[in-house]
Amino acid sequence: MEDKDRATSDPAAVEFAGDTSWTFATDGSDAAYLFSGYGERSVLREFGWNLEPDQLNRIGTDDGLWMPVQSSLTCSIEPAAAASLRSNNQSVSSSSSEDQPEKSTVSDEKPPETPIDDGQKYKICSWFRIKGKKKGQKRIRLPRFAFMTKSEVDHLEDGYRWRKYGQKAVKNSPFPRSYYRCTNSKCTVKKRVERSSEDPTIVITTYEGQHCHHTVGFPRGGIICHEAAAFAGQLAPMSQFYYPIHSPRETNNINTLSSISPPCQAQDDASGGSNTVMPADASSLQPPTDEGLLGDIVPPGMRIR
DNA sequence: CGAATTTGACCGGCGC
DNA sequence: GCGCCGGTCAAATTCG
Numbered sequence: 001m002e003d004k005d006r007a008t009s010d011p012a013a014v015e016f017a018g019d020t021s022w023t024f025a026t027d028g029s030d031a032a033y034l035f036s037g038y039g040e041r042s043v044l045r046e047f048g049w050n051l052e053p054d055q056l057n058r059i060g061t062d063d064g065l066w067m068p069v070q071s072s073l074t075c076s077i078e079p080a081a082a083a084s085l086r087s088n089n090q091s092v093s094s095s096s097s098e099d100q101p102e103k104s105t106v107s108d109e110k111p112p113e114t115p116i117d118d119g120q121k122y123k124i125c126s127w128f129r130i131k132g133k134k135k136g137q138k139r140i141r142l143p144r145f146a147f148m149t150k151s152e153v154d155h156l157e158d159g160y161r162w163r164k165y166g167q168k169a170v171k172n173s174p175f176p177r178s179y180y181r182c183t184n185s186k187c188t189v190k191k192r193v194e195r196s197s198e199d200p201t202i203v204i205t206t207y208e209g210q211h212c213h214h215t216v217g218f219p220r221g222g223i224i225c226h227e228a229a230a231f232a233g234q235l236a237p238m239s240q241f242y243y244p245i246h247s248p249r250e251t252n253n254i255n256t257l258s259s260i261s262p263p264c265q266a267q268d269d270a271s272g273g274s275n276t277v278m279p280a281d282a283s284s285l286q287p288p289t290d291e292g293l294l295g296d297i298v299p300p301g302m303r304i305r
Numbered sequence: 306c307g308a309a310t311t312t313g314a315c316c317g318g319c320g321c
Numbered sequence: 322g323c324g325c326c327g328g329t330c331a332a333a334t335t336c337g
Contacts, residue, residue, distance in 0.1 A: 165310090166311090166312085
């Protein structure tokens with residue numbers, strides 16, 4: 001397969017319009033979608049999604065995989081958790097083991113109160129693309145994991161430390177795209193952050209690769225998949241999530257967006273952060289002030305730069 | 306002063 | 322083959 005992924009124009013499209021065509025239900029309901037173009041169970045597992053074959057088959061389909069979740073403050077994307085999430089309306093806490101050094105303060109922050117038990121259903125998917133090498137030394141693309149977040153701030157803390165190594169203007173978009181790589185010298189994970197040209201309030205974050213270490217902000221040991229953790233970590237509390245629906249290469253736009261609520265707020269209680277699941281009502285969002293965010297909304301482990 | 310960020314240059318892939 | 326564009330590098334600059 002070819003690299004069709006080079007989505008020329010739309011940043012988001014690049015990733016989402018890749019090798020797979022996405023078909024998602026756009027019911028406009030408060031549902032979170034994650035999707036998988038490859039549907040590789042093993043890969044999914046890498047990201048912490050331990051899905052049954054049956055569920056995998058549904059990923060990427062209109063039917064999709066729905067995980068009934070009674071959102072609560074803590075909900076991890078830990079594999080087992082994911083499984084339980086889908087089967088029971090259960091909130092789970094995750095734990096990410098390992099180091100956690102630097103951002104010690106995270107655990108000090110109090111999670112927002114008001115666990116919202118909305119009983120909503122969140123659609124879980126995930127998507128990856130592993131570009132194989134073609135002619136010559138084609139660059140191997142690591143699994144990617146992207147999602148959109150409605151947020152006023154571009155860079156949301158996800159428990160890892162990132163160093164910005166580049167910024168590019170995005171074609172047909174007034175907003176630049178920033179490139180970050182994990183500060184861990186042994187870690188090759190990168191991420192891109194950009195704003196949707198269509199809706200400036202939407203931040204598109206794309207992770208590439210997998211961390212070979214643990215988060216610095218999610219103290220507790222555990223088996224949570226880091227990517228998942230990161231993903232989850234990105235689910236900004238006050239954010240409203242969107243997912244892209246297959247976007248034609250030419251178009252720069254993510255033509256379809258459905259608002260969703262965070263699938264589940266990951267992070268273990270102690271570590272990183274529980275997020276408050278907000279109603280998928282954008283109008284309810286408060287004016288964006290960092291202080292407000294940090295003080296009232298940002299869960300432990302998640303900081304906004 | 307070291308670390309992080311900025312920013313223009315450069316490189317490689319892809320479409321035409 | 323050429324131009325466009327995404328992605329990366331690295332020197333300069335800023336920050337803590």
